[in-house]
Amino acid sequence: MRFGTGVVIGKFLPPHRGHRLLIETAIGASEQVTVIVCGKPSDPIPAELRGVWLQEIHPTARVMVIDDRYDENDSQVWAENTMQWLGRAPDAVFTSESYGDRYAGFMGSVHVNVDQRRERVPISGTAVRSDPYANWEYLEPPVRGWFAKRVCVLGAESTGTTTLACDLARAFQTEWVEEYGREYSVTKMASGEAWRTDEFPVIAREQTRREDAAARRANRVLICDTNAFATALWHRRYVGGTNSELDSIAQQVRCDLYLLTGDEIPFVQDGLRDGEHIRHQMHGWFVEALDRQSVPWRLVQGSQAERLRQGRIQISSLFTDSSWMPGAAFPGTAWRL
Structure with a gap:
């Protein structure tokens, strides 16, 4: 009818x-x-x-x-x-x-x-x-984007943020968002121009847009290699001071957990990095900034495997109120922290 x-x-x-x-x-x-x-x-x-x-x-x-x-x-x-x-x-x-x-x-x-x-x-x-996480298969993409836990891996240059973000995404069988600022830097270096303060809000907005899009595809947790909060610290590193527009974007960032990568590992030059002399100081900036904000954060250190183990433990703690646990993402395998 x-x-x-x-x-x-x-x-x-x-x-x-x-x-x-x-x-x-x-x-x-x-x-x-x-x-x-x-x-x-x-x-x-x-x-x-x-x-x-x-x-x-x-x-x-x-x-x-x-x-x-x-x-x-x-x-x-x-x-x-x-x-x-x-x-x-x-x-x-x-x-x-x-x-x-x-x-x-x-x-x-x-x-x-x-x-x-x-x-x-x-x-x-x-x-x-x-329990949205136990019923994930029944959620529509925009609803998944709302409920997905967001974990940001951040740190000074050559401290293993990208490696850890990629490893965690693979471990949790989920999406991860690469650092747009690094992509932007490739073009920036080719131009030979100095960094301008107005470029950083552009980077932060695009990073956030990519995060929001990826959250809709995430398997309960989204792993981010930096975010707008971290971009504000990179502004301090390359330009100095603050940018009110950038700070406004950073204040609206959605994040459930920050994982700060330690600076105890050797500095590796990849052709883009130039901050070995300031790496330890910048690590301190991250610690200070993370202490000033309200989102939980943890320092991860050690070998690649040890950092992954620590990250898994911290992310798993985000789901203690759910009947779904990260091991459910590994059909037929045992979950070991």
Whole structure:
């Protein structure tokens, strides 16, 4: 049966694969679908953001965000408000809930029940909120980007940040974001020009953009080889002082853990590095800056294998409240720290 207008209503807190099934069913059976997102100021994820996610996932649907100020058990009130929001009664209501018949009935609409027993997609918003990492497979990419833990490996020149970031990403079978500043430096060195303060916000914004994109593809944790916070210290190194625009970007950085690589290993010249004389001093700058901010940080030292072991331990501690543990990323193998 084909309907003219269909409506899907819910909290979508957060959107998951069950919601995708529900909305795609409505889109497939209706000429026009309106998705109503109900939100409260106390919601852990803003309703406006959930609406943006749903619009991205379902670009042909009309997404509407409303204030959830009504008794959730009063189907008549919800029906009356729905007709007011839409300007008419919808031809069909698509739900996976027991209230669907009453809600649709008060509007004279057809109720289409979609997978109420959660047999096709065994997930619920409650389960996701309780443990998003154990239910990762049911999350949409923008939702994964929201929940993914972000770990930044940072340090002075030639202290093994890139090696550790790559090793950790491989160990956790996840995405990692390479240092954009290094890529930028290749072109910079070829030009022979001195560093300018206005270049560093450009680097920080691009680094952050790449992080946000990679977080959507991450397997629960995203490994970053530096971030905008670290870029502010590189500005101090090459230009001196601070840059207010750069500091503003750095203050908005999302990070759950910093891993600072020690400067006890030999300096290796790769053709781009020029800071052996200042490496130990810059390591001290990192320590001072990390102590001033609120994100947990740990110093990792030793051999490549020892640093990886230390990093694994610290990252695993981010998931102690989840039934999923990093060992789950290694089917058929034992997890050893």
